[in-house]
Amino acid sequence: MRKKNSNPTMKDVALEAGVALGTVSKVINGLPVGEEYRQKVESAIKKLNYQVNSYAQGLKANRTNTIALLVPNTINPFFGNLVNCITVALSKRHYHTLLCCTDYRQDLENKYIAMVKRKQVDGIIGLTYNPNLRVDENTPFVSIDRCLGPTIPCISSDNFAGGQIAAEKLASLGCRHVAFMRIGSSLTNEPNKRKSGFENGCMISGMTYENCLLEDGTSMEDFYRFLQEHYSGGKLAFDGIFCATDTTAYYILQCLRLLNVKVPEEVQVIGFDGVRILSEFGFVCSTIVQPVEDIAEMCVEMIHQENMSTKPPLICLPVHYEPGGTTRD
Amino acid sequence: MRKKNSNPTMKDVALEAGVALGTVSKVINGLPVGEEYRQKVESAIKKLNYQVNSYAQGLKANRTNTIALLVPNTINPFFGNLVNCITVALSKRHYHTLLCCTDYRQDLENKYIAMVKRKQVDGIIGLTYNPNLRVDENTPFVSIDRCLGPTIPCISSDNFAGGQIAAEKLASLGCRHVAFMRIGSSLTNEPNKRKSGFENGCMISGMTYENCLLEDGTSMEDFYRFLQEHYSGGKLAFDGIFCATDTTAYYILQCLRLLNVKVPEEVQVIGFDGVRILSEFGFVCSTIVQPVEDIAEMCVEMIHQENMSTKPPLICLPVHYEPGGTTRD
Numbered sequence: 001m002r003k004k005n006s007n008p009t010m011k012d013v014a015l016e017a018g019v020a021l022g023t024v025s026k027v028i029n030g031l032p033v034g035e036e037y038r039q040k041v042e043s044a045i046k047k048l049n050y051q052v053n054s055y056a057q058g059l060k061a062n063r064t065n066t067i068a069l070l071v072p073n074t075i076n077p078f079f080g081n082l083v084n085c086i087t088v089a090l091s092k093r094h095y096h097t098l099l100c101c102t103d104y105r106q107d108l109e110n111k112y113i114a115m116v117k118r119k120q121v122d123g124i125i126g127l128t129y130n131p132n133l134r135v136d137e138n139t140p141f142v143s144i145d146r147c148l149g150p151t152i153p154c155i156s157s158d159n160f161a162g163g164q165i166a167a168e169k170l171a172s173l174g175c176r177h178v179a180f181m182r183i184g185s186s187l188t189n190e191p192n193k194r195k196s197g198f199e200n201g202c203m204i205s206g207m208t209y210e211n212c213l214l215e216d217g218t219s220m221e222d223f224y225r226f227l228q229e230h231y232s233g234g235k236l237a238f239d240g241i242f243c244a245t246d247t248t249a250y251y252i253l254q255c256l257r258l259l260n261v262k263v264p265e266e267v268q269v270i271g272f273d274g275v276r277i278l279s280e281f282g283f284v285c286s287t288i289v290q291p292v293e294d295i296a297e298m299c300v301e302m303i304h305q306e307n308m309s310t311k312p313p314l315i316c317l318p319v320h321y322e323p324g325g326t327t328r329d
Numbered sequence: 330m331r332k333k334n335s336n337p338t339m340k341d342v343a344l345e346a347g348v349a350l351g352t353v354s355k356v357i358n359g360l361p362v363g364e365e366y367r368q369k370v371e372s373a374i375k376k377l378n379y380q381v382n383s384y385a386q387g388l389k390a391n392r393t394n395t396i397a398l399l400v401p402n403t404i405n406p407f408f409g410n411l412v413n414c415i416t417v418a419l420s421k422r423h424y425h426t427l428l429c430c431t432d433y434r435q436d437l438e439n440k441y442i443a444m445v446k447r448k449q450v451d452g453i454i455g456l457t458y459n460p461n462l463r464v465d466e467n468t469p470f471v472s473i474d475r476c477l478g479p480t481i482p483c484i485s486s487d488n489f490a491g492g493q494i495a496a497e498k499l500a501s502l503g504c505r506h507v508a509f510m511r512i513g514s515s516l517t518n519e520p521n522k523r524k525s526g527f528e529n530g531c532m533i534s535g536m537t538y539e540n541c542l543l544e545d546g547t548s549m550e551d552f553y554r555f556l557q558e559h560y561s562g563g564k565l566a567f568d569g570i571f572c573a574t575d576t577t578a579y580y581i582l583q584c585l586r587l588l589n590v591k592v593p594e595e596v597q598v599i600g601f602d603g604v605r606i607l608s609e610f611g612f613v614c615s616t617i618v619q620p621v622e623d624i625a626e627m628c629v630e631m632i633h634q635e636n637m638s639t640k641p642p643l644i645c646l647p648v649h650y651e652p653g654g655t656t657r658d
Contacts, residue, residue: 066427073413075604080409084402087430091437098395099428101416108420275404 008048017044063122066096067303068112070126073101076247077275078290079127082144085296086125093300095122106130113139123303129185142302144295146189150313155298156190158316160197162288165321166242166270167201167209169286173268173328175240178207179230181223181252182244183214190316191244194272198242210238223248224255236261239268246271249285253326269326274319283324291317337377346373392451395425396632397441399455402430405576406604407619408456411473414625415454422629424451435459442468452632458514471631473624475518479642484627485519487645489526491617494650495571495599496530496538498615502597502657504569507536508559510552510581511573512543519645520573523601527571539567552577553584565590568597575600578614582655598655603648612653620646 010028014021017040026033027041044050067090074080087097098121102108109128115121116139123140128148135141137151147154170178180198184191195211202209212226230237236259243249249271253263261267264286274289276282283289294317305311323329339357343350346369355362356370373379396419403409416426427450431437438457444450445468452469457477464470466480476483499507509527513520524540531538541555559566565588572578578600585592592598593615603618605611612618623646634640652658 074409080403097428
């Protein structure tokens, strides 16, 4: 057994473990190596109390083992869930997550794009709504929910199918005249396909429908006004409502309570996202569940691809319906 | 005007801005410098397209401008809100957030403590429930909600006062016999003071009370059983309930609906946290609001203190009550 008082080097670790220097390097950098070798190296590192110098390591390998994760915030339960799953997925691959809550600010998003160029992070997984964001093809960037260009892979739920599933479910539960309610950016992005899918599903099922679309920045109270306008004689004009998010559905349910419209007896409501908000127990409403863990895994998988430009520009992952008490099933 | 095709250096920036090299260094490292100088340097950096080499910078300054943030997850809405505020507070000071969702795993927490030692991050802001976590006094660590020792500052809400405020509010709204409901670790931590404060408030107000305390890992359904046991002849034994978190309150409200007990007519419910879950519009219940932004600011303030051992070991920030529809106010 070697004894050293000064800081041990990588060579000391290799000697202690009885393996080649390259094997030690692989283990330290999280590269694939036989399990037996990995264990030998890790116990040698522990025994010698070898401390990896990250800066020297970064300079040498030109990698930081760090991915920047850009989201508008972590307060919205869908974003919170997404950040959690991506962080866990990166951690499993011995990668760190540099989190930035952008609050939709493009200057912050650009700052992180510059960080990739300066090799301060290896790449970016980002959920951005800025129409003017420019990401060149040499920047490892995986986008969530918005296509930034043919060379930047975008990972998303199958939003179109989700909208269609919601319409078909409402139809199968007896609805005849339904409404679609959405607040948010009218920018071309993946979630906006929920509307097209829903309209398609309505047409297939022979249901009539109306849209209530609020722009970002307007007040959700306009939803309440819309419902009031379609309420007379103690009766709502719709027997089904599809909301673009569970958050919207939560608000609509409050409005319906104020109007004394019974859910699901008089009107059935389906949301979108499927985050188990506030707890481990149940959804806020019947909902189209996004596969958040699969989206996270796919983002992490894609950001590690060497040549992203050969990858499909858009990958849509399957959603499914779950009843949550606001429909008659 | 200088024109250079090769990569510009810090000296080039100083020359372009007409300032000393040290001033450029200060701006790059986020140290205090006159606003006028900062602007000169920043426009020179922009003009020359100067790219800071972070690794070289890190090696030189021995700082990473990065703080590790450890939380169990970002799914729980209180944690999600906390992560958001801390990330924003760090970003304002030109610091990055390295996020780790620990899922209560101590091995991950220890990994980040080792990262501070290896100078991969400058310090840690952590919310940990592990009783065996050892943080030595040379590790810049700011703890949230749990005291780790006299040399590690702990930032928390004034949980005791919050419990007392809840009791006094229920008493002032006419309650006579109340219940306290909590699920979670019985480990000594700051949030557990909510119970002591509540009991104190009950005694001061002359209310009688009962506790329903569930250990981590047990099912929340035991709350329902407890309520059933205290329900007979169409009447609940309590006229007020204080829940240790809004999440618990949300569950209790569901139980009360099942039992056909009217809120707030028959029983009034107060939660704790005050996160506006699911939206920007209103709380889930009447609640004791934690000052999440102030907690975040204080954590960031403390982690930047040079000598943390001279700082108070526990800082409790003021909470306040907000009605949210589950009390008669």
